[in-house]
Amino acid sequence: MIRKSVKIIVFFLILSVLLLRFHQVFRFKFNDGIYGMEQFYEEKEYSLDAIFFGSSHMYVNVNTSVLWKEYGIAGYDLGGSEQPVWNSYYYVKEALKTQKPSVLVLDCYTVCRSGDYVDESRIIKNTYGMKFSRDKIEAVKASSPESDRMGYLLEYPTYHGRYGDLTRSDFRKYADTDFMRSNSWKGQYLHTGIHSQPQPGTETITETAELDERSERYLRGTIELAREAGVPILLMVVPYVPNPEETRFYNRMEEIAGEYGEGVDFVNFNPRWEEMGLDFSVDYMDTCHMNYQGSEKFTRYLAEYLKARYALPDHRGDDTYQSYDDMARYYDRFVYNDRIRKTTELPDYLAKLWNPDYVTVFFIKSDYKTMSNYNEVRDLLAGYGISLDEVSGDAVWAVQNGNVLFASGDAAEYCWHQELGRYDVLTVRSGQGKQEQTVPQVFLNDSSYSMVNDGLNILTYDLVGENLVECAGFAIVDGTMEMGKR
């Protein structure tokens, strides 16, 4: 009896370990809703100054890196894709269990919405990040129809079918060096794209429109949560181009905030875009989401507003906020990498590539010796220890921090590889195997990179982010190497 009982206990212990591992690998790893909440639990208790709730309007546009770097505000974007206000309500409730910030900020975009439930992926993104608790059960109940609730609570019925989609990142923990990959900094989600948007109109709408009953109930519930916790709450609208109906809803929300008086503020930032210096032609990624340059402008304005109204300390230099310093470092790298991608001219490009954390592969193909600007290109590359004069045909150089890691010279056959980070492998080869031609081939893991067949290719890998920055190509056209990137 005892032996059998022990056997059963051991069996279930092993089963539990395996189930835990299964969960870790198979669970959804969305940046726009799950990571933010999971990482939130890793924040030190009572360490955050401002927590922001809401949909992508909030976590794309509120730049926590700028809040930290320029104002010393420990902010956290605790949102989810299309986050309905009932999910914001439960996120606020969850946040207040471990934090007492100087201010809670709720973006009100989705409060305009009506309807009981959002689509399945949004239900998942706004509930799965929460730890299992009574509030999580309540959040799932509020988010989903009764027939589907058990599946959302157990989670695995929704993710077990991912066996065909698993990638390397599924087997890694999100919180360490996946920082750059996950693109998630204190809940923030950054965009780099630039898509010109129409400017907002100048007409003023003063009328109000009644909110959906459920949305208003949860909005008031969220306000009550903040009041009960003794934390001021700011209801805000991030600048975008709203339709008139939405503006009427926002006017109604301002009335509601007014009913509560002290500690409950409302501000629609829409009319203030010019004060912020927002340029709708370059600061937006799409109609509602700024790129990181736009988010920097908005966040500076928001930070000034918050500093003026709430008691927000400056934590810069405080060792307990190391993760914020790390975030700032990663943010700088993110911006640096993006600037390289947006640099088009070869001289500028090469100047920016000079970074000790980059491994760069230069490979040149075709008849470059006779190109008209040979000397100019040769001199530019010489700064990296590359001597074009020493080779006569296709050639490859791998360089890091001024050291040439590999140079093919005039060899027709070669194969060199270098492990990068923990999981990536850079391979440079030529003439290997019967079918292969004797041209340089550059692989990062299984993918081959080459932007131009005739000209110079430059592949850059960032060792900090453990990611490919880009592979750029400068083509030789009509006997001259173009200085502009392809």
Next chain:
Amino acid sequence: MLFNSIDFMIFFPVVVGVYFLIPRRARYLWLLLSSYYFYMSWNPEYALLIAGSTLATYASGRLLARLQKAPARPKTSPYKKWVVAVCLAVNLGILVFFKYSDFILNNFNHMLSVLGVARIQRKFDILLPVGISFYTFQALGYTIDVYRGTVEAEKNLFRYALFVSFFPQLVAGPIERSGNLIAQLNHVEDIRLWDYERITGGAVLMLWGLFQKMVIADRAAVFVNTAYNGYWHYGSIELILATVLFALQIYCDFASYSLIAVGAARIMGIRLMENFDTPYFARSIREFWRRWHISLSSWFRDYLYIPLGGSRCSKLRYYGNLMITFLVSGLWHGASWNFVVWGGLHGVYQVIGDRLEPVKRQMEKRFSVNRDCFSYKLGQVLVTFALVNFSWVFFRAVSLKEAVSILGRITTKWNLWVLSDQSLYRLGLDVTEVHILAISLLTLFIVDWVKYKTGKTIDLVLREQVLWFRWLALFALLFGIIIYGMYGPAYSAAAFIYFQF
């Protein structure tokens, strides 16, 4: 509440937990309550039907017992027959009303239209109560057993109600015999709580059943449904593959239900009869029916075929008895002519097999065929499997006309190129899914082969193995179900096929 639903994953442990914790004398009442809850989870109104059937067969049993105890009088026997007749009429009447009304009306209307008379319009819709064919036959079997005197009439109405409604086998069998199940239900008080072998054995059977259903049957169904629901798009190869996969699907689907039922009952200390015994290793159609849906085929044997005269009569009558039994069996499976043809085919196979037996023997003797060699037996298995598959076309097609069309395409639209042009991966299962299906079918083959050779079910085989192998097999099964099972919001839970019968 399906066995492969989250509801059942909660329901069953709760039922078992309470079953062993409450006072022993209350166990059968708890099981009865749980069984009705289980059945009412489909539709609460169905409970009235099962209760009605229970009351009718209970009363007839009690009446028959009273008539048997009465001093021997010449008129007693006709009374008993009348009691059985009324009981059969009431129960079969309910079954016919709910299951065959549409079928009868449609055929009647067809006749009327031939005669040029206006069709009769039905004024209401009839929903087929789940499991009605199963519990009606189980209850009728009891009545006939009492009439024959092979079992005692059950006095306790609640225990009898539990016999009719015992939830593991209520909606899709096995169709239990009163002699086996009532006797066990009368002693549920004596079942020990802690019996390691019993509980783990039952759990293994349930796991293996869930694997068959969720990993194999529901995955094969994707391919089968794609091919059959758009059969006009496909040629011989796809339709043959779909038919073979349907054979495996329906086997895994139905056998899995029985396995889960047997396993669940085993955990509670009740032994249900085996319902499937490696049917696709059968070497003749006759043997196939000794291995396929054993509880139903033996029911028909005992309560229809033998009373008709069985095989101990003239050849003509014997063939007639066979045909009647299999035609009725076909009709039991579904109120449609294609089911009747399906049943009829199995009858015809056996009649022809019997007629050809002397010729076959003579040929084998003339050519000195070694009947004991592996290839001879394999040939028998393959021929039987092919015949069974041919009949499955009628079973799976939605109508007789469609079945004929599918067989027409199978025989005329040969398209061998689909074996190499990857188009087979476009029938709902991509390369990964096909690999999973192939590996799980290989697992099924191994488990069934071991069963066929040793007679031992998977729980017994695993029990004999060393710990690491046993646990490895269990974890593989468990994670096979969790990861590769077809379930979750993206997948609309498929009911077990036999629920419709």
